[in-house]
Amino acid sequence: MTEDSRSRELAAALTATRERIAAAEAAAGRASGSARLMIVTKFFPAEDLARLVRLGADEFGENREPEAGRKVAQVRTELPEADFTMDMIGSVQRKKARTIARWARRVQSVDSAELTEALASAASKALDDGHRSTPLGVLLQISLDGDPARGGVVAEQLPALAEQVRGHDGALSLDGLMVIAPLHGQAAEHLAHAQRIAEDFRRDHPEAVELSSGMSGDLETAVEFGSTCVRVGTAIMGPRPLVSP
Ligand SMILES: *Cc1c(COP(=O)(O)O)cnc(C)c1O
Numbered sequence: 124m125t126e127d128s129r130s131r132e133l134a135a136a137l138t139a140t141r142e143r144i145a146a147a148e149a150a151a152g153r154a155s156g157s158a159r160l161m162i163v164t165k166f167f168p169a170e171d172l173a174r175l176v177r178l179g180a181d182e183f184g185e186n187r188e189p190e191a192g193r194k195v196a197q198v199r200t201e202l203p204e205a206d207f208t209m210d211m212i213g214s215v216q217r218k219k220a221r222t223i224a225r226w227a228r229r230v231q232s233v234d235s236a237e238l239t240e241a242l243a244s245a246a247s248k249a250l251d252d253g254h255r256s257t258p259l260g261v262l263l264q265i266s267l268d269g270d271p272a273r274g275g276v277v278a279e280q281l282p283a284l285a286e287q288v289r290g291h292d293g294a295l296s297l298d299g300l301m302v303i304a305p306l307h308g309q310a311a312e313h314l315a316h317a318q319r320i321a322e323d324f325r326r327d328h329p330e331a332v333e334l335s336s337g338m339s340g341d342l343e344t345a346v347e348f349g350s351t352c353v354r355v356g357t358a359i360m361g362p363r364p365l366v367s368p
Contacts, residue, residue: 130178133175137359143342144353146343158345158352167360169197169201181207182208184212188223210228214232215238224246225249225255227259228260229298232275233284234276234284235276236284239288242295258292264302267313275303299351301336311347318349334352335351
């Protein structure tokens with residue numbers, strides 16, 4: 124595939140995905156732009172990230188460090204004027220907190236007290252040494268089925284974790300919740316459940332406005348149930364390569 128044909132392919136998929144989101148917002152009676160598109164570029168090379176930035180996309184997610192940090196650095200070097208953000212959406216090893224705090228706008232997968240402490244100290248260092256200029260955003264990851272393999276905390280654990288994040292005001296900002304719908308069962312039921320949890324949560328934490336839910340296969344349902352951030356990989360990038368580049 125030539126350079127140009129990959130850019131054209133990405134442009135077409137980006138347009139089609141934006142149309143899906145717009146149609147879902149309209150169907151749900153929601154304001155246009157109230158569900159934002161985050162493009163998940165994991166397993167695809169930095170060149171694809173650069174192509175998408177040139178096409179005007181500006182919110183991205185990655186799930187593995189150090190690959191993510193390398194891609195961000197490469198595109199920032201190549202396109203120094205470009206304005207884009209990268210969120211960490213995968214499970215985080217504590218020893219990687221230091222580097223993640225240098226490039227991530229937010230970590231969407233916060234699910235333990237230990238990780239919160241590690242991110243708070245990493246973010247405060249990154250602020251001190253000029254690697255970042257704003258607090259590190261935090262989304263607490265909800266587990267709807269309690270399956271520890273998929274990460275997340277059950278709803279009962281959210282209040283304590285939220286208080287802990289807020290105790291690091293200045294280094295961390297509590298931005299909302301994230302959910303990965305369990306594999307079994309109906310997506311609609313899971314996403315409706317996540318929406319109820321998010322509504323309860325916002326009563327105590329009105330600033331935590333984000334609900335990151337929905338992927339390529341269920342983004343319409345997620346928008347129907349209050350998603351503010353759909354994380355889309357396959358529908359834009361194509362099927363993931365088997366081996367990481
Ligand atoms: C890979 C990934 C996605 C994107 O999934 P697609 O089905 O390819 O759209 C979304 N969220 C998380 C946490 C992911 O790891």
